[in-house]
Amino acid sequence: MKEKLCKRLLADENLKALALRLFDKDAEDLIQEIGLIICLKSDEELERLNEYFDFWAARTVMNMASKTGKLGKLRTRKIEAVELVDFDYEPEIDELYAEVMEILEEMYWYKKELFMTYVEAGSLSKVTSATGINRYSVWNNLKEVRDTVKAKMK
Numbered sequence: 001m002k003e004k005l006c007k008r009l010l011a012d013e014n015l016k017a018l019a020l021r022l023f024d025k026d027a028e029d030l031i032q033e034i035g036l037i038i039c040l041k042s043d044e045e046l047e048r049l050n051e052y053f054d055f056w057a058a059r060t061v062m063n064m065a066s067k068t069g070k071l072g073k074l075r076t077r078k079i080e081a082v083e084l085v086d087f088d089y090e091p092e093i094d095e096l097y098a099e100v101m102e103i104l105e106e107m108y109w110y111k112k113e114l115f116m117t118y119v120e121a122g123s124l125s126k127v128t129s130a131t132g133i134n135r136y137s138v139w140n141n142l143k144e145v146r147d148t149v150k151a152k153m154k
Contacts, residue, residue, distance in 0.1 A: 001046040005038050005053060015057055022065035034060055051130065055120035096153075103152050107145065114138065115145045 009015065009031065019027035034057060038046070049056055104112045118127045124142070128135045 001043050001050065002039055002041075005046060005050065006035050008053060009035055009038065009057060012054070012057065015054075015061060018058060019061050019065070022061065030061060030065060033064060052117070052120065055116070059116065099153060100149055103149050104145070107148065111141050111145050114141050118142055 016027065016031065019030045023030045037060065041049070104115065114127070114131070114133075117131065118124070118138075121127050121130060124135060124138060127133075127138050127142075131138070
C-alpha cells in the first residue's frame with residue numbers, strides 16, 4: 001500500500017502544481033515530505049487513507065506549507081501564480097479562501113474535517129456514505145459551519 005500511495009503522490013500533477021504554487025522552488029521537497037509521512041504510517045492507516053487520499057494529500061501540502069506548518073517554519077514562503085491550462089486566476093478567490101480557512105481553524109476539529117470532506121466529496125450523500133455518519137447529523141453540522149462562516153465574514 002505504501003508503494004501504491006507514493007506512486008499516486010508522485011504522479012499527481014495537480015498536487016505538484018499546488019506545491020509549486022505554495023512553495024516555489026522547494027515544491028519537490030514538500031512532496032517528498034508527504035512521501036515520508038506515508039512511509040511512516042501503518043498499513044491499516046493507509047487502507048483508511050486510500051479512500052480520500054487526494055483530499056488528504058492536498059490538505060497535508062497546504063498545512064505543511066503554511067506559516068505555522070512543519071516546512072513553513074523552516075523556509076520563507078513564496079506564493080506566485082502558476083500558469084495552468086484553462087485556469088483564470090482570480091485574486092479575490094484566494095483572499096476569500098484564506099479568510100474562510102482562518103474561520104475554519106477556529107472551529108471544532110470535527111466540524112472542520114466534516115466540512116472539508118464535504119468540499120472534497122461534493123455532495124451530502126457522498127459524505128454520508130464515506131463517513132457512516134447519518135445524513136441529518138452531517139447536514140446539521142454543515143449548516144452550522146456555513147452559518148458561522150457567513151456570520152464572521154460580514
